[in-house]
Amino acid sequence: MDYQYQIDADRCKGCGLCVAVCPKKVLSLLQKNNSKGYFPAYRVDESACVLCGTCCIMCPDIAITITSIDN
Amino acid sequence: MAKILMKGNEAIGEAAIRAGCLNYFGYPITPQSEIAEYLSHRMPEVNGMFLQAESEVAASYMIFGAAAAGERVFTTSSSPGISLMSEAISYVAAAQCPAVFVNIMRGGPGLGGILPSQGDYFQATKGGGHGDYHLLVMAPNSVQESVEMVMRAFPLAEKYRNPVIILGDGLIGQMMEPVEFPDHLISEPSDKNDWATTGMDYRNSNKPNLVKSLFLVGNSLEENNRCLKAKYEQMKKEEIMFATYNCDTNYVALIVSYGTMSRVCRTAIDLLKNEGIEVGMIRPQTLFPFPEKAVQEAAWKPSCKVVTSMELSMGQMVEDVERVVQAKRPVTWFGVAGGIVSTPEEIVAEMKRVIHAHQ
Numbered sequence: 001m002d003y004q005y006q007i008d009a010d011r012c013k014g015c016g017l018c019v020a021v022c023p024k025k026v027l028s029l030l031q032k033n034n035s036k037g038y039f040p041a042y043r044v045d046e047s048a049c050v051l052c053g054t055c056c057i058m059c060p061d062i063a064i065t066i067t068s069i070d071n
Numbered sequence: 072m073a074k075i076l077m078k079g080n081e082a083i084g085e086a087a088i089r090a091g092c093l094n095y096f097g098y099p100i101t102p103q104s105e106i107a108e109y110l111s112h113r114m115p116e117v118n119g120m121f122l123q124a125e126s127e128v129a130a131s132y133m134i135f136g137a138a139a140a141g142e143r144v145f146t147t148s149s150s151p152g153i154s155l156m157s158e159a160i161s162y163v164a165a166a167q168c169p170a171v172f173v174n175i176m177r178g179g180p181g182l183g184g185i186l187p188s189q190g191d192y193f194q195a196t197k198g199g200g201h202g203d204y205h206l207l208v209m210a211p212n213s214v215q216e217s218v219e220m221v222m223r224a225f226p227l228a229e230k231y232r233n234p235v236i237i238l239g240d241g242l243i244g245q246m247m248e249p250v251e252f253p254d255h256l257i258s259e260p261s262d263k264n265d266w267a268t269t270g271m272d273y274r275n276s277n278k279p280n281l282v283k284s285l286f287l288v289g290n291s292l293e294e295n296n297r298c299l300k301a302k303y304e305q306m307k308k309e310e311i312m313f314a315t316y317n318c319d320t321n322y323v324a325l326i327v328s329y330g331t332m333s334r335v336c337r338t339a340i341d342l343l344k345n346e347g348i349e350v351g352m353i354r355p356q357t358l359f360p361f362p363e364k365a366v367q368e369a370a371w372k373p374s375c376k377v378v379t380s381m382e383l384s385m386g387q388m389v390e391d392v393e394r395v396v397q398a399k400r401p402v403t404w405f406g407v408a409g410g411i412v413s414t415p416e417e418i419v420a421e422m423k424r425v426i427h428a429h430q
Binding site: 013015036037038060061 | 102246
């Protein structure tokens with residue numbers, strides 16, 4: 001089964017909680033702002049991500065989702 | 072009513088409606104835009120008025136107009152927007168009209184940034200606009216407290232016929248927390264027949280009410296200033312609110328902090344307690360009137376060696392702390408600014424340094 005990892009950048013307020021909580025240190029804040037003016041989170045190293053979903057649980061704005069894609 | 076999970080900004084909008092305020096004039100600005108966004112669909116549902124003005128200046132004079140007509144009215148903005156509104160706030164205070172303003176502070180000066188800051192302490196407590204006036208200033212440190220303060224703000228504004236300002240910050244506005252809208256804080260609008268321009272026919276009166284802020288004849292301006300002064304003195308007697316944390320111990324240092332910063336300090340105090348260091352905290356909930364006596368008594372406690380003002384600014388409230396401590400204890404300041412919120416560990420390190428330096 002494949003998984004799709006998505007960050008809704010315009011919903012992110014750049015609080016950095018996901019960055020702090022990621023066990024694999026995959027996430028960081030982008031240096032370019034979103035439409036609201038915040039600097040959203042992004043995955044620096046996608047291959048290091050184990051899709052544990054901790055960032056999804058932590059995100060106060062529910063901006064990060066991991067969905068399964070049935071082949 | 073059951074608790075619900077709400078974003079600070081949306082909770083502030085809902086609290087105003089629950090408090091019986093059905094008039095909102097505003098202009099969007101990050102980080103408070105969600106208040107306007109929420110009210111744009113919520114106000115029509117309760118037959119209220121939502122209007123996005125062409126600027127903060129226009130919005131603030133719409134507030135003046137509605138307040139003069141005796142309506143419950145409020146607006147919200149963030150730091151640069153409050154600067155634009157400051158002229159009207161001075162007029163509203165001079166004309167003695169009740170209105171509620173909410174400032175979800177962001178970093179400044181200038182356009183600054185959009186992240187949390189407490190840089191508008193001076194603006195809110197010492198002026199902002201011109202002339203001899205004060206606002207009643209309340210500073211929440213949680214979404215729940217924001218709701219309660221907004222609901223209290225309307226009856227207080229009417230009691231004193233003076234603008235009230237809620238001083239939140241980007242963190243309070245953007246954060247989600249469980250919140251309850253307490254029924255006991257719902258208040259009936261006060262009787263405005265004596266002063267509001269509601270129309271002589273409407274109120275069966277033969278005396279016209281005049282709302283104005285221009286006083287040219289004789290000593291009428293001084294009389295108005297004295298009247299305002301009397302209200303501020305009454306506020307100092309009746310409206311002071313503050314909270315304490317760990318103050319029943321023999322603390323060696325006292326932190327004075329408000330809003331978001333007080334939440335970080337609370338964690339830092341717990342960490343210090345685990346290491347056997349007792350630090351107390353006093354948190355002003357009203358910044359004007361400032362809890363002078365409470366801060367003084369807490370600072371003058373025999374065990375207390377040093378007082379530190381913790382702020383998300385480059386040192387503003389510290390001036391009020393120094394004023395009330397009257398040099399009987401050393402007063403220090405620690406702060407971060409520019410949208411940075413300090414960590415509990417930074418505060419622990421600073422408190423250890425300060426305590427060591429003043430042993």
